[in-house]
Amino acid sequence: MRQQTNRPWSTSRFVSEDEPAGTPTTEAASGVFQAVERGLAFETAVHDALRSEDAVVEITGFNLWYGDKQALFGCAMIVPRGKVTALIGPSGCGKSTLLRCVNRMNDLVATVRTSGAMTLTGDPIYDPGTDVIELRKRIGMVFQKPNPFPMSIYENVVYSLRIDGVRSRSVLNDVVETTLKGVGLWGEVHDRLSDSALRLSGGQQQRLCIARAIAGEPDVLLLDEPCSALDPIATQRVEELIQTLKGRYSILMVTHNMQQAARASDYTAFMYLGRLVEFGPTEEMFLKPKLTETEDYITGRFG
Amino acid sequence: MKTRRRSSLFHRGEPFVWLTGGALVLSVFMIVGLLVIVVYQGMGTFWPGDLVRLELSDGSAVMGELVQEETYQPQPHVLKPLTKLQRAAIAQAGGSVRRHQLRTGNFDVTNTHFKWVSDFDVSQTSRPKWALLLERVEYGRFYGIPAAFVVDGKEIATDPAAVIAKLDRYHGESRERAKQIRRIGEEQAGANDRERGAQRARTEAEFEHGIDSAEWRRADEHYESVQQAVAKQALALNRKSAELGRQNRRFKLRMKTADDAPKDIVAADIVRYYTPNRLGFVEKLGIYSSRWGEFLLDDPREANSEGGVWPAIIGTLVMTLVMSVLVVPFGVLAALYLREYAKQGLLTSIVRIAVNNLAGVPSIVFGVFGLGFFCYIVGTSVDGLFYAADAADGNPTFGKGGLMWASLTLALLTLPVVIVATEEALAAVPNSMREGSLACGASKWQTIRRIVLPRAAPGIMTGMILAVARGAGEVAPLMLVGAVKLAPKLPIDASFPFVHPSRSFMHLGFHIYDLGFQSQNSQAARPMVFTTTLLLIGIVVALNITAVWVRARLRKAHKG
Ligand SMILES: Nc1ncnc2c1ncn2[C@@H]1O[C@H](COP(=O)(O)OP(=O)(O)OP(=O)(O)O)[C@@H](O)[C@H]1O
Ligand SMILES: [Mg+2]
Numbered sequence: 117m118r119q120q121t122n123r124p125w126s127t128s129r130f131v132s133e134d135e136p137a138g139t140p141t142t143e144a145a146s147g148v149f150q151a152v153e154r155g156l157a158f159e160t161a162v163h164d165a166l167r168s169e170d171a172v173v174e175i176t177g178f179n180l181w182y183g184d185k186q187a188l189f190g191c192a193m194i195v196p197r198g199k200v201t202a203l204i205g206p207s208g209c210g211k212s213t214l215l216r217c218v219n220r221m222n223d224l225v226a227t228v229r230t231s232g233a234m235t236l237t238g239d240p241i242y243d244p245g246t247d248v249i250e251l252r253k254r255i256g257m258v259f260q261k262p263n264p265f266p267m268s269i270y271e272n273v274v275y276s277l278r279i280d281g282v283r284s285r286s287v288l289n290d291v292v293e294t295t296l297k298g299v300g301l302w303g304e305v306h307d308r309l310s311d312s313a314l315r316l317s318g319g320q321q322q323r324l325c326i327a328r329a330i331a332g333e334p335d336v337l338l339l340d341e342p343c344s345a346l347d348p349i350a351t352q353r354v355e356e357l358i359q360t361l362k363g364r365y366s367i368l369m370v371t372h373n374m375q376q377a378a379r380a381s382d383y384t385a386f387m388y389l390g391r392l393v394e395f396g397p398t399e400e401m402f403l404k405p406k407l408t409e410t411e412d413y414i415t416g417r418f419g
Numbered sequence: 420m421k422t423r424r425r426s427s428l429f430h431r432g433e434p435f436v437w438l439t440g441g442a443l444v445l446s447v448f449m450i451v452g453l454l455v456i457v458v459y460q461g462m463g464t465f466w467p468g469d470l471v472r473l474e475l476s477d478g479s480a481v482m483g484e485l486v487q488e489e490t491y492q493p494q495p496h497v498l499k500p501l502t503k504l505q506r507a508a509i510a511q512a513g514g515s516v517r518r519h520q521l522r523t524g525n526f527d528v529t530n531t532h533f534k535w536v537s538d539f540d541v542s543q544t545s546r547p548k549w550a551l552l553l554e555r556v557e558y559g560r561f562y563g564i565p566a567a568f569v570v571d572g573k574e575i576a577t578d579p580a581a582v583i584a585k586l587d588r589y590h591g592e593s594r595e596r597a598k599q600i601r602r603i604g605e606e607q608a609g610a611n612d613r614e615r616g617a618q619r620a621r622t623e624a625e626f627e628h629g630i631d632s633a634e635w636r637r638a639d640e641h642y643e644s645v646q647q648a649v650a651k652q653a654l655a656l657n658r659k660s661a662e663l664g665r666q667n668r669r670f671k672l673r674m675k676t677a678d679d680a681p682k683d684i685v686a687a688d689i690v691r692y693y694t695p696n697r698l699g700f701v702e703k704l705g706i707y708s709s710r711w712g713e714f715l716l717d718d719p720r721e722a723n724s725e726g727g728v729w730p731a732i733i734g735t736l737v738m739t740l741v742m743s744v745l746v747v748p749f750g751v752l753a754a755l756y757l758r759e760y761a762k763q764g765l766l767t768s769i770v771r772i773a774v775n776n777l778a779g780v781p782s783i784v785f786g787v788f789g790l791g792f793f794c795y796i797v798g799t800s801v802d803g804l805f806y807a808a809d810a811a812d813g814n815p816t817f818g819k820g821g822l823m824w825a826s827l828t829l830a831l832l833t834l835p836v837v838i839v840a841t842e843e844a845l846a847a848v849p850n851s852m853r854e855g856s857l858a859c860g861a862s863k864w865q866t867i868r869r870i871v872l873p874r875a876a877p878g879i880m881t882g883m884i885l886a887v888a889r890g891a892g893e894v895a896p897l898m899l900v901g902a903v904k905l906a907p908k909l910p911i912d913a914s915f916p917f918v919h920p921s922r923s924f925m926h927l928g929f930h931i932y933d934l935g936f937q938s939q940n941s942q943a944a945r946p947m948v949f950t951t952t953l954l955l956i957g958i959v960v961a962l963n964i965t966a967v968w969v970r971a972r973l974r975k976a977h978k979g
Contacts, residue, residue, distance in 0.1 A: 221854060221857070221858060224854070226762065249860055252857065252858060252860040257855075259851060259858075261851060263852060263854070263855040265856065265869075266870075266873065266874050276860055279859065279860065279861045279865045279869070280860075328855075328859065329858075332859070332860065
C-alpha cells in the first residue's frame, strides 16, 4: 500500500475564490455552520486514519459554479482504495454535484464552471488533455433511479464492452455470468437473459445497473443514493451487495440514510452548503465526531 | 355567517366536457361522412345496373342505365307544350317534376353519354330482356339489342340468343388477336428504340471524335446495319399485324339502338358484354369483381376514363416509397443535430420556427421550386454531364419532371413533419438513459445510435406515417415535377436498374384530378373519380397500417 502523506487537506487550498482574501480561517470548532452561512472559510475536519489510506480518487480545492451560483466550495477529499466512502449531508448541499464531478457528468450541464483539481489513480481528471470517454470507462456510475437501457438483460450487462467493440460471444457470456453472479442476480434471471430489462422489478433493475457499472472493471464506483427508490427488502439486498463488492472496488456512495451509511460504509464525509465539513472513519464519525455539527446532523437534531 | 361561495358551472368545467366532446364528435362526423360518401359511391361504380328503355312522348326511345334522379321546378316555357292533363298533374305535385338521368352511351352515334328525361315525357318504360351492354375499346359503352352476328358480311345468326352464342364463340379469339397486335406494336417500339440507340451512339461518336473518325465510321456502320435489320423486322411485323387486323374485321356484331338504328361493331373492339336484365345476383357479382380486377390490374383506356389504374397504383406506391426513403433519413439526421448536438438557444429556436413554417407553405410552391431547381437546374446539369447528345436533340433525360424529382420535391414538402415528429420523439427519451450510457463511457454518437434512436424509433415511425399520408395524397406539386396523364412506361420494371428515376409516372391523385376536372367527359368519369379516390385512401391506409404494425413491434421490443 502506498503511504501518502501529502494529503489534499494538508495544503490550504480550500478557500473559496469569492471570499475576501485574508479571511481568518477558524480551526475546526463550534460555529462552523454559522461560519459557512456567513461565507467564512474553514478547514475540513479530517480524521487521522485517512492519512494512511491509498487514494484512488483525490479531490483538491474543488469549486463548482452553476452559472453564477457556486455549488461547491473548496472541496478536498479522497476515495480510499477498496473501501466504501459515504457522502452525507442535508438535501441540496452538493453531494450529487460532487459525485458527478468525478466522472465529469457535469460537463453535460452547459452552465457549469469548475476550478481545482481531481485525479484518478494519479491521472488528472480536469485537464484539457483528458479524454473524457476514456476516463468514464474507468469509472462506474449508478443513479438514484434505476435506469436500465431498453434492451435485453444480457445487452445491458455487456453494454460497456459492446461500445468497446467486443464481439466474442464467449468473452461476453463469461462477463455476463460472472457479473450477474457478482451482483446476486444470476439465479433470478439466468434463464431469461434475452428478456427486456425493463420487465425486472425495481430492485432487480438497480442491481442490474450495478452489474452494468462493474462489468467494465472500473477503478471506482460512484453510487448516487442507489437505494432511495427501492423498498426495504431490495435496499437490504443492495446493501449486502455493496458489502460483497467492497475490497474489489473502491466505492463512493451518496446516501440520505444514516443507518445505511453506518452499516455499509468504512468512511463517511459530511457536507454542508457545498463545503466538506468533516471526513473520517464511519465509526468515529458516528461515535465521536470532531464537530458538534456533525453529531447534530447524524443524530437527527439538525437537517 | 359567511358561507363559502359555490363554484359556478363554468368553474366546475362541465361546459368544457361538452365543448371538447362536441368538437370530437363534429370532426369524427365530418371524416366519417366523407368516407361514407367515397366508399358508397366508389363501391357502387362497378355494379351492373339494369337497362331501361324509355319511350318518349315525341315517339323516340332511349335506353341505358339509371344514374340518378332529382326533383326540379320546370320553367313555364317547358310546361307550355304539354297537355292539360299533364299540366294538371304537375300543378298537383306543387309544380315540381321528377326527372331521371340515363347513361345512354353510344357516343359515336349520339355524341352524348347521358340524357335527362322528365317523368311527363315518358310514355312507356320497359326492361328489354335482350338489352345488351358492350364495353368497348373506344367510344365508351354501347347499349342496344343484338340484331345479328356477321361473318365476312353474311349474317350467320339473327335470333338474340343465337347472336350472343356466336359472340361467345368468336369473342375470345378476336381479343387474343387484338392482344397480339398490341404486342407487335410493343415489339416495333422496342426495335425503334434500338435504332435510336445506335443513332445516338453515332452522334456521340461525332461529338467526341469528329465526323469521319474511325470511331464514327464504326458507329455509322453499326447504325446502318441496325437500321436495315429494324426495317426488315418492321416489314414482317407490319404484315403480321395487318393480317391479324384483317381477320378481326371479319367478325362483327350488328346492334340495334333503342331507336332501331343499326350499328356494326367489330367483335375485337368489345372488352366486355352482358345482358344485365337477364342476370341474376351471382352473375352480376361476377361482372362486378371482373370489373374491379380490370380496374386494379389493367392499363387505362379512352383518356383514362375507362379501363384500369394499374400504372397509377404502381406510380403512387413507388413515388411514396422513394420519398420515404429520401425524407426519413434526412429528417432524422436534421432532427438529431437540432436536438442532440446543437447548443439550445436563439439559433435553434429560429431554425425550429423556420422548419415549422415550411409546413405551412402552399404545396404548389414546392412544385414550382422542384420544377425550377431540380428539373431545370440540377436536371439540366446532369443531362449536360451524362446525356449531352440527347439533351441537344431537345430530348432531356433528367431535365424534365420525373420520379426522382417528384420524390425529392415531396420529400422536401414532408420534411417538416418528419423533423418535428423526430424531435418530439427524441425529447421524450429520458435523460437518465443518455446519462447512463455516457457514464458507461459511450461516446455521444454511440449513445444516440444504441440508446436514443431505438427508443425514439416508434416516434420517428409516427413522423413517417404522417409524411406518407401527406405525400401520397398530394397532387398540386406533382403536376409540375413528373406526374403525367399517361406514362408510356412504369417507373419500375425488370430491366436494370429496376427503378427508373428519370421516368415520368402516373399517380392516383393526379389521376383523380385529371378524370374529374380535365376530361372532356367528366360526367361519365365521375364514378371512376370516386372509385379512384377510394383506392387512393385504401393505399394510404394500407401503408399506414403497415407502418403502425412496424411501430407496434418496435414499441414491444423496447418496452417491458
Ligand atoms: N443543473 C443544475 N443547474 C443549476 N443548479 C443546480 C443544478 N444541479 C444542482 N443544482 C444546485 O446545486 C446545489 C446542489 O445540488 P445537488 O443535486 O448536488 O444536491 P444534493 O446534495 O445531491 O441534494 P439531494 O440530497 O437532494 O440529492 C443545489 O442548490 C441545486 O439547486
Ligand atoms: Mg442528489
